[in-house]
Amino acid sequence: MxxxxxxxxxxxxxxxxxxxxxxxxxxxxxxxxxxxxxVQTHARAGYLLEAGPNSFLDREPTTRELAETLGVSSRIRPADAAAKNRFVFTRGALRALPASPPAFLKSDILPLASRLRVVGELFSRRNPTGSDESLAQLGRRHLGREATSVLLDAMQTGTYAGDPEQLSAEATFPQLVKFEREHRSLILGAIRAQRAARQAKAAGSVQAGPGLTGQMSTFDGxxxxxxxxxxxxxxxxxxxxxxxxxxxxxxxxxxxxxxxxxxxxxxxxxxxxxxxxxxxxxxxxxxxxxxxxxxxxxxPYAPIAVVHLGFAPGAVPKPDGFGFLVPAVEGKAMLGTIHVSTTFPFRVEGERVLLTCLMGGARRPDVVARDEDALAALAREELKTMAGIAATPELTEVIRWPRGIPQYxxxxxxxxxxxxxxxxxxxxxxxxxxxxxxxxxxxxxxxxxxxxxxxxxxxxxxxxxx
Ligand SMILES: Cc1cc2nc3c(=O)[nH]c(=O)nc-3n(C[C@H](O)[C@H](O)[C@H](O)COP(=O)(O)OP(=O)(O)OC[C@H]3O[C@@H](n4cnc5c(N)ncnc54)[C@H](O)[C@@H]3O)c2cc1C
Known part of the structure; x- marks a missing residue:
C-alpha cells in the first residue's frame, strides 16, 4: 500500500x-x-514569532506521543504561572475572568443582574428541538443574553474567531451539548464532570482520561x-x-x-x-x-490577521496574564491580544515585551483586507484605547490569513x-x-x-x- x-x-x-x-x-x-x-515559527531581532498557532493544551495523548516519538517531548514548555490570569475587554475596561464560581459572583465581569441570570442556569431547559442549533442559541437559553454576548462570545473568539449566531453548538463545543443532554444544566454537568475526574484521579483509574483542562504549552523554540x-x-x-x-x-x-x-x-x-x-x-x-x-x-473560513508588536526593554510595563479577548459587541477590529512575553518568557530576549494582536475574524472580514501598515496602525490604536499601551514598538510584523480558521x-x-x-x-x-x-x-x-x-x-x- x-x-x-x-x-x-x-x-x-x-x-x-x-x-x-x-x-x-x-x-x-x-x-x-x-x-x-x-504552523510557522521564526526568530527576528530578539523575538520568537509565531505566524499562526501559539500554543496547544498539553492534554492530548496523541500530541504527547508524537513529540515523544520524535524525541522533542523534553522541549515542551508550559505557560508561565502568570498566564493563569485572563481578561475580557467589556463595558469599556479590561476585566479579569473570575477563576471560580464564588469569584464570578463577586466579580464585575458582568453587571449584577446578568451574573444572577447565570446562576439561573441551574434551572434552564434542554434544547426543545433536539437538533443542532447555534452556539448563541444554546448560550442564551442557558446563560442569558449578556453572558452569551460577552463570555461565550469571548470563549469562541479565542478558538474560532467566529460568529456564534452561525457556529454549530454541537460541532464547536460538544462538551456543552453533552452536559445539556446528560445533566440539563451546563453548570451541573461541569461540576459533576470535575467531580468524576477528581475521583478517577484519586483512584488512579486508567479510565480517568486526559481531563477537562490541560496546561497551555509550546516548545522551547x-x-x-x-x-x-x-x-x-x-x-x-x-x-x-x-x-x-x-x-x-x-x-x-x-x-x-x-x-x-x-x-x-x-x-x-x-x-x-x-x-x-x-x-x-x-x-x-x-x-x-x-x-x-x-x-x-x-x-467557510474566517479571515484573521496577526499583528506582532515588540517593545524594547522598559518601553512598556510587563502586562499581566495570558492576554485579553474582545467580544464583538465592543465593535473593535481586534479579537484579542496574547501577552506572549508573559506567557512564554523564553520567546523574547531579555526584558522585551511581545504582544500578538489577532484582528478581523468572521464578523470583520473587511479588517483583514487592509494593507499591513493600516493593520498595524489599527492594532496600535485599539491597544492604546483598551490596554493603555501607547509606546512605539521596536518590532512590527503583520501576517494575514485570508482563510484563517474553518467555521463549523x-x-x-x-x-x-x-x-x-x-x-x-x-x-x-x-x-x-x-x-x-x-x-x-x-x-x-x-x-x-x-x-x-x-x-x-x-x-x-x-x-x-x-
Ligand atoms: C492565526 C492562527 C492562530 C491559530 N492559533 C492556534 C493556537 O494557538 N492553537 C491551536 O491549537 N490552533 C491554532 N490555530 C489553528 C491551527 O493552527 C490549524 O488548525 C492547523 O495548524 C491546521 O493544520 P492543517 O495541516 O490541517 O492545515 P494547514 O496548516 O492549512 O495545511 C495545509 C497545507 O496544504 C498545503 N496545500 C494547499 N494546497 C495544496 C495543493 N494544491 N497541493 C499541495 N499542498 C497544498 C498548504 O500549503 C498547507 O501547507 C490557529 C490558526 C491560525 C490561522
Missing part, C-alpha cells in the same frame, strides 16, 4: 509520520517551499520545533514545491498530477489523503464528484456525515485536516493519527474519511 498525502501542514506531516512508523509507504506533497502550513522534527524524520518522503492539480482513478488506485518546481509530474498511490484546506479539496474533487466538492466548499456552522456534523456517505463511492480517497473534526493543533494530530491507524488496519474494517 502507498499513500499520497496532499498538504504538508501539521495534519499531513503527522499522518505520513504515523503511516511510516506503521510500515506503510507514504509521501507528502506540499505546494509551498516549506512545510507546516499554519516555538511550535516550529514539532514541524521541523517531523520534516527531519520524514526526510525525502516530503516533497515541497509540489502543487497538486488533479486526481484520477487508476488501475493501482489513484493517479496524482502535480507541478513540482514548475515541472509537470505524477505519481500513483493506492490511497490519497487530502490534508489541504476545504476549498482546495473542493477544487481537486470537482472533476470527480461535483456534490462532494460542493459539500467541502460549503465549509450549524449543520456541520450532518455535512460531515453526508460527505462520509459520498466518499464511499471513492475507495482509497480520504479527507482530513482542520476543516472537519477540530480546528486546534491537537485535533489535527488526533485525527491524522486516527486516519493513519485506520488505514494501517484497513483490512480489519472500514475507514472513516471526512
Amino acid at each position: 502507498t499513500v499520497a498525502v496532499i498538504g504538508g501542514g501539521i495534519t499531513g506531516l503527522a499522518l505520513a509520520h504515523r503511516l511510516r512508523a506503521r510500515g506503510t509507504s507514504a509521501v507528502v506533497l506540499e505546494s509551498t517551499s516549506r512545510v507546516g502550513g499554519n 516555538g511550535l516550529g520545533v514539532l514541524v521541523d522534527a517531523l520534516a527531519k524524520a520524514l526526510g525525502d518522503a516530503v516533497r515541497t514545491d509540489a502543487k497538486v492539480e488533479g486526481l484520477e482513478r487508476s488501475a493501482e488506485g489513484w493517479k496524482v498530477r502535480f507541478q513540482e518546481r514548475g515541472q509537470p509530474a505524477e505519481l500513483t498511490a493506492s490511497h490519497v489523503v487530502l490534508a489541504v484546506p476545504a476549498h482546495v479539496a473542493a477544487a481537486l474533487l470537482r472533476p470527480l464528484d461535483a456534490e462532494l466538492a460542493r459539500q467541502a466548499d460549503s465549509i 456552522t450549524v449543520g456541520h456534523l450532518e455535512r460531515l456525515a453526508a460527505m462520509d456517505e459520498r466518499l464511499k463511492r471513492w475507495p482509497g480517497l480520504h479527507l482530513t485536516g482542520n476543516a472537519y473534526r477540530g480546528v486546534g493543533v491537537n485535533d489535527c494530530i488526533r485525527e491524522a493519527t486516527r486516519l493513519a491507524d485506520a488505514l494501517g488496519g484497513e483490512a480489519a474494517g472500514t475507514v472513516r474519511s471526512a
Whole structure:
C-alpha cells in the first residue's frame, strides 16, 4: 500500500509520520517551499514569532506521543504561572475572568443582574428541538443574553474567531451539548464532570482520561520545533514545491498530477489523503464528484490577521496574564491580544515585551483586507484605547490569513456525515485536516493519527474519511 498525502501542514506531516512508523509507504506533497502550513515559527531581532498557532493544551495523548516519538517531548514548555490570569475587554475596561464560581459572583465581569441570570442556569431547559442549533442559541437559553454576548462570545473568539449566531453548538463545543443532554444544566454537568475526574484521579483509574483542562504549552523554540522534527524524520518522503492539480482513478488506485518546481509530474498511490484546506479539496474533487466538492466548499473560513508588536526593554510595563479577548459587541477590529512575553518568557530576549494582536475574524472580514501598515496602525490604536499601551514598538510584523480558521456552522456534523456517505463511492480517497473534526493543533494530530491507524488496519474494517 502507498499513500499520497496532499498538504504538508501539521495534519499531513503527522499522518505520513504515523503511516511510516506503521510500515506503510507514504509521501507528502506540499505546494509551498516549506512545510507546516499554519504552523510557522521564526526568530527576528530578539523575538520568537509565531505566524499562526501559539500554543496547544498539553492534554492530548496523541500530541504527547508524537513529540515523544520524535524525541522533542523534553522541549515542551508550559505557560508561565502568570498566564493563569485572563481578561475580557467589556463595558469599556479590561476585566479579569473570575477563576471560580464564588469569584464570578463577586466579580464585575458582568453587571449584577446578568451574573444572577447565570446562576439561573441551574434551572434552564434542554434544547426543545433536539437538533443542532447555534452556539448563541444554546448560550442564551442557558446563560442569558449578556453572558452569551460577552463570555461565550469571548470563549469562541479565542478558538474560532467566529460568529456564534452561525457556529454549530454541537460541532464547536460538544462538551456543552453533552452536559445539556446528560445533566440539563451546563453548570451541573461541569461540576459533576470535575467531580468524576477528581475521583478517577484519586483512584488512579486508567479510565480517568486526559481531563477537562490541560496546561497551555509550546516548545522551547516555538511550535516550529514539532514541524521541523517531523520534516527531519520524514526526510525525502516530503516533497515541497509540489502543487497538486488533479486526481484520477487508476488501475493501482489513484493517479496524482502535480507541478513540482514548475515541472509537470505524477505519481500513483493506492490511497490519497487530502490534508489541504476545504476549498482546495473542493477544487481537486470537482472533476470527480461535483456534490462532494460542493459539500467541502460549503465549509467557510474566517479571515484573521496577526499583528506582532515588540517593545524594547522598559518601553512598556510587563502586562499581566495570558492576554485579553474582545467580544464583538465592543465593535473593535481586534479579537484579542496574547501577552506572549508573559506567557512564554523564553520567546523574547531579555526584558522585551511581545504582544500578538489577532484582528478581523468572521464578523470583520473587511479588517483583514487592509494593507499591513493600516493593520498595524489599527492594532496600535485599539491597544492604546483598551490596554493603555501607547509606546512605539521596536518590532512590527503583520501576517494575514485570508482563510484563517474553518467555521463549523450549524449543520456541520450532518455535512460531515453526508460527505462520509459520498466518499464511499471513492475507495482509497480520504479527507482530513482542520476543516472537519477540530480546528486546534491537537485535533489535527488526533485525527491524522486516527486516519493513519485506520488505514494501517484497513483490512480489519472500514475507514472513516471526512
Ligand atoms: C492565526 C492562527 C492562530 C491559530 N492559533 C492556534 C493556537 O494557538 N492553537 C491551536 O491549537 N490552533 C491554532 N490555530 C489553528 C491551527 O493552527 C490549524 O488548525 C492547523 O495548524 C491546521 O493544520 P492543517 O495541516 O490541517 O492545515 P494547514 O496548516 O492549512 O495545511 C495545509 C497545507 O496544504 C498545503 N496545500 C494547499 N494546497 C495544496 C495543493 N494544491 N497541493 C499541495 N499542498 C497544498 C498548504 O500549503 C498547507 O501547507 C490557529 C490558526 C491560525 C490561522
